[in-house]
Amino acid sequence: DVSGAGKVVSAALFSQLSHQGVPTLIALTRDRRRQKAIFAGALTYTCALYASLCVVTCLYFGPRVAPIVTLNWRTYTGGAAPG
Numbered sequence: 510d511v512s513g514a515g516k517v518v519s520a521a522l523f524s525q526l527s528h529q530g531v532p533t534l535i536a537l538t539r540d541r542r543r544q545k546a547i548f549a550g551a552l553t554y555t556c557a558l559y560a561s562l563c564v565v566t567c568l569y570f571g572p573r574v575a576p577i578v579t580l581n582w583r584t585y586t587g588g589a590a591p592g
Contacts, residue, residue, distance in 0.1 A: 516588075524559060525552060 531548070538544050567574060 521556065521559065525555065 534548075535541075535544055538547065
């Protein structure tokens with residue numbers, strides 16, 4: 510079922526928001542030739558970490574996974590059906 514693919518992609522992109530720190534990180538990089546590889550590696554690592562966490566959570570909880578999981582807002586639905 511790929512009906513929620515748009516939400517997955519937008520959540521994945523939002524979780525990778527790091528553009529505000531890139532200029533500082535580039536300024537601190539000694540080897541300028543490796544900057545692209547460093548950022549590509551960091552994005553690949555975090556995407557793999559999020560994907561692994563997602564798969565493990567889905568396998569463990571199965572159909573009992575809530576449509577949206579938040580840390581702070583009990584009533585926030587993010588556009589999903591409440592419950």
